[in-house]
Amino acid sequence: MILSRSYRHEDLTLSLVLIIIILSQFMGKRKSIILFILLIAISLFLCISTFSLLANSSSYKIGNVLSNFFLNMPMCLIIGVIDYKVISILQKHNSKQSASQSIIIDFILTAILIATLSIVVNYVVLLILPGKFDILYQALPMVLWNSIIVLFIELFFYNKRQIENENKLNIIEKEKALYQFEALKNQINPHFLFNSLNVLSSLAYQDAETTNLFTKKLSNVYRYLLTTHDRPTVMLQEELQFVDSYLYLEQIRFGDTLQIFIENDKKNQDKAIIPASLQMLVENALKHNISTSKSPLIINISINENGITVSNNIQLRSYVIKNGMGLNNLKKQYSLYNKEVLITETDVDFIVKLPYI
DSSP states (O other): OOSOSOOOHHHHHHHHHHHHHHHHHHTTSOHHHHHHHHHHHHHHHHHHHHHHHHHOGGGOOHHHHHHHHHHHHHHHHHHHHHHHHHHHHHHHHOTTSOHHHHHHHHHHHHHHHHHHHHHHHHHHHHHHSOOOOOHHHHHHHHHHHHHHHHHHHHHHHHHHHHHHHHHHHHHHHHHHHHHHHHHHHHHHSHHHHHHHHHHHHHHHTTOHHHHHHHHHHHHHHHHHHHHSTTOSOEEHHHHHHHHHHHHHHHHHHHGGGEEEEEEEOSSOTTOEEOTTHHHHHHHHHHHHBOOOSSSOEEEEEEEETTEEEEEEEOOBOSSOOOOOHHHHHHHHHHHTTTOOOEEEEOSSEEEEEEOOO
């Protein structure tokens, strides 16, 4: 098989010691690594048994197969460790490549490395124990066996990526549910509903047309929240239509004490953002700041190819607790897509920049 010299008792003893040492290095790690080692052992035993039977079926002896197995197992484990380390390094540095390209590169580089190592080791052995040196004879079995080990490693990493993706999806679902709950709670909370109904009641005696429009806008707000609760992202155009309804309600309520300016280049309507994220920033400004006729609350919304910027002048209420829960939830949502929400606070302004997803 891999090593082709006569088997001696001391060879088998040394092989057993090497196997125990290598196994002990992995016992503290994941069970999947132990399973990987067992796969190597089973595959090696089956290969040796098959080739021994095909080579000379009349003299096939289980004792010879076991001797061959224990002699070659340490070398196979060493190859497995080398391949595992090499593939781990390659996958870290080639994360942008497709799966097929990554597998091909892994097979080629490990084959070259193991073939070179095999030639060097066998050459050194032949210097000690003279014999015929044949590069193809020495390297080919190692390359073929290395391919089997690399296949096991690729399956191991594939399974690992699947588990990581499932865990990531679970985290996304959990964070999304938390954010959606907070967004929905912000709108359905008794204060918002009470204030909206109060305004609606006042309008009913003053202006029927405005009352009708106010009712429609309020309906749009709740409809949007209920229809997007299971969507991870929405188009900017959808969010802006929702924010338009929400801002109408708030401007009817606050009157001239609330001034909102929107600068939109209208070139990014199909970009994706987190549902209710823009509205949450407006709600955050209203919640934490006072607004009067002499000192109106000014909210600026700027939309361009770099993202969305929402800023407001700071006029903090004295009785509002700043726990940052809403902004923290928003940051977590965007971090799931490897995007960062930038928050800047100066002496006079509070600025939040939302990226597109």
